[in-house]
Amino acid sequence: MSGTGELPGPSDRSLDRRGFLQRLALASATAGGMASLSATTAMAASPRPRPVVDLHVEQVSDRNVNPIDLTIAEAATRIRDGSLKPIELVESFLERVRSFDGTYQAWNTVLADRARQRALRLRTGPGRPVLTGIPIAVKDNFFTNGVRTTANSFIYQDFVPTFDATVVTRLLRSGGIVLGKTQMGPLATTRATTADGVITTVNAWTPGNPAVYPGGSSTGSATAVAGRMATVGIGTQTGGSITIPARVQGLTGLKPTMGRCSLFGVIPLSYTRDHPGPLARDIKDAAIVLQTMAGPDPRDLRTLGLPPVPDLVAAATPVRRAGRVICRWPTRMGIPADYLSGTGTEVDLRRAMVDAMANLDIDIVEVALPQEWSLLTGYAANSMRLPERSEQFLEYLRSDLKLFGVSLTTWMQGLFVGGDEYVRGQRAKLLLAELVLNRVFAECDVMLFEAADAFDIIGFPLVAFPIGLEQDDDVRAMLPVGALLGGQPYAEDRLCAVVAAYQAVTGHHLQRPPDPAASGALARTLRKPLRMSLEQAQATSA
Amino acid sequence: MVDPTDEQLDTFIRARLDLIGVSLDDLPANDPNAPADQVRILAALRTFLRTVPPQISAFPMDVQVTLPVLYPAQSREWTKPERTSAATEPPDAR
Numbered sequence: 001m002s003g004t005g006e007l008p009g010p011s012d013r014s015l016d017r018r019g020f021l022q023r024l025a026l027a028s029a030t031a032g033g034m035a036s037l038s039a040t041t042a043m044a045a046s047p048r049p050r051p052v053v054d055l056h057v058e059q060v061s062d063r064n065v066n067p068i069d070l071t072i073a074e075a076a077t078r079i080r081d082g083s084l085k086p087i088e089l090v091e092s093f094l095e096r097v098r099s100f101d102g103t104y105q106a107w108n109t110v111l112a113d114r115a116r117q118r119a120l121r122l123r124t125g126p127g128r129p130v131l132t133g134i135p136i137a138v139k140d141n142f143f144t145n146g147v148r149t150t151a152n153s154f155i156y157q158d159f160v161p162t163f164d165a166t167v168v169t170r171l172l173r174s175g176g177i178v179l180g181k182t183q184m185g186p187l188a189t190t191r192a193t194t195a196d197g198v199i200t201t202v203n204a205w206t207p208g209n210p211a212v213y214p215g216g217s218s219t220g221s222a223t224a225v226a227g228r229m230a231t232v233g234i235g236t237q238t239g240g241s242i243t244i245p246a247r248v249q250g251l252t253g254l255k256p257t258m259g260r261c262s263l264f265g266v267i268p269l270s271y272t273r274d275h276p277g278p279l280a281r282d283i284k285d286a287a288i289v290l291q292t293m294a295g296p297d298p299r300d301l302r303t304l305g306l307p308p309v310p311d312l313v314a315a316a317t318p319v320r321r322a323g324r325v326i327c328r329w330p331t332r333m334g335i336p337a338d339y340l341s342g343t344g345t346e347v348d349l350r351r352a353m354v355d356a357m358a359n360l361d362i363d364i365v366e367v368a369l370p371q372e373w374s375l376l377t378g379y380a381a382n383s384m385r386l387p388e389r390s391e392q393f394l395e396y397l398r399s400d401l402k403l404f405g406v407s408l409t410t411w412m413q414g415l416f417v418g419g420d421e422y423v424r425g426q427r428a429k430l431l432l433a434e435l436v437l438n439r440v441f442a443e444c445d446v447m448l449f450e451a452a453d454a455f456d457i458i459g460f461p462l463v464a465f466p467i468g469l470e471q472d473d474d475v476r477a478m479l480p481v482g483a484l485l486g487g488q489p490y491a492e493d494r495l496c497a498v499v500a501a502y503q504a505v506t507g508h509h510l511q512r513p514p515d516p517a518a519s520g521a522l523a524r525t526l527r528k529p530l531r532m533s534l535e536q537a538q539a540t541s542a
Numbered sequence: 543m544v545d546p547t548d549e550q551l552d553t554f555i556r557a558r559l560d561l562i563g564v565s566l567d568d569l570p571a572n573d574p575n576a577p578a579d580q581v582r583i584l585a586a587l588r589t590f591l592r593t594v595p596p597q598i599s600a601f602p603m604d605v606q607v608t609l610p611v612l613y614p615a616q617s618r619e620w621t622k623p624e625r626t627s628a629a630t631e632p633p634d635a636r
Binding site: 195196197257258259271272302305306307375378379380381383384394397398400401402404405406408409412413415416417418420421423424425426427428429430431432433434437458459460489490534535538 | 555558559562563564565566568569577578582583586587590591593594595597598599601603608609610611612613614615616617618619620
């Protein structure tokens, strides 16, 4: 077998499903509850972050390729061999920002001078850290030392942190260049708008039409990458905010398991559901960035006492047997009963994707979702996240409700969930996790889903990846279609392996949107701004 | 079960907000052009109260086996057998 050689089994192989609930109940009853248990066990078993030392690049990219089109793996390889300088890469992106961001509106702050200085200062060559010279789009809810961090909110409009978020620190230590801070839904709720609801960032595939949904709330990072204004972006997901923009903008978005990435230095939305993660051009890039970001952080207890970060970059490298790409590990892929039913382009693309997966020696199995699924993932269960935002922003709610602009409703709703209901919601969460582990993952290793809600609730990992383009007659444009694949806790390596094999035999992740036409940009500037309503903000809130 | 009237719910909402120091009077009373106003927020909260608490309260769950857990993914790791075996084996009382 070629392609990084043998890796140990994926991180889900040691899963002990059946005893999970019983152990949890007994441990909590006898050890004084989860808090005491986690405090005593977590600190002793904190693995160190795994540095990326080998990109496993199979061939160096054509040197005539425009630097804006390079993946991290390609750009990093060229930077290491001296055929591309970080400043060339930075200037290439800054030129596109100057040319097109008036239309895209993906950025809040572009750190042009800072990025140039860093690009010129970085030492390059063999052995340098993996992200050396790679420009990164950072969602504007990650603290950045000395740089305004607004979360597109009135509350933080003048906030300038005095330190970097842990994940930003790790990206910088790996040589990354923060090109700027990106637009987002106010306080990470909806698609990107101003605090009072004026729509900003557009879908990079329809730059002249802001009515087309670009995903939320990491919209700015997604559009920055899809529009080739940065090599990669990072975002956060509380309710689909990485995987949805990835799906609708032709990117690969990886929402890791809760606890994989520190939330220290991230403006919070939900204690239990905020997940930092990458928005990338392919799974290799997503793996490189996640591996850099992930790992324990003593300042975030949620990251402690967890399995070591596996070698995600190796896992995201396709393997071949007798010249044919196969999935790195024997894998069963579950599909919900109605996943392939119906007609239309999207269903056709799904069928083609499933067929391609089967050709990679992945076993396709139909898995019936538990009958409690809609109850445990529906509106009421999903609403149990809301008191978490209300509680931590209470002083601002008391100060002036207008600070929350168009996204106020869900903060107010969170004040009307009773303590008993919140507790029951947490019990429902454990029940959902048990059903996923004991029933869904009893029949498969990874599972295709329509929506991210269930795995956002229980903190299990998800990857979104493009599976083709669909003609949208209403907007007269080709729009990306993405699939959503869920895995077992801390088994991001399995997700990477599946998508790496798929992307090795398909080209959907290589599709790029056309540049905005000058007429489109002009039309955008002349059009009356679109505004999101209070009701829309509530309905689409993360 | 009695369905409270809009007026009863509005009174409840305002009383609850008053108790924790949050004032709807920060918002315009009725201005569809404003990002938010009192009329729309009250309507959203009434709908929420009529929907979410009743549904959550009706969730059927066994109190002996389904405990409240904020972080199911981490909890699975924190309660693996090698970490909990001492705590899960009660002393033999025979």
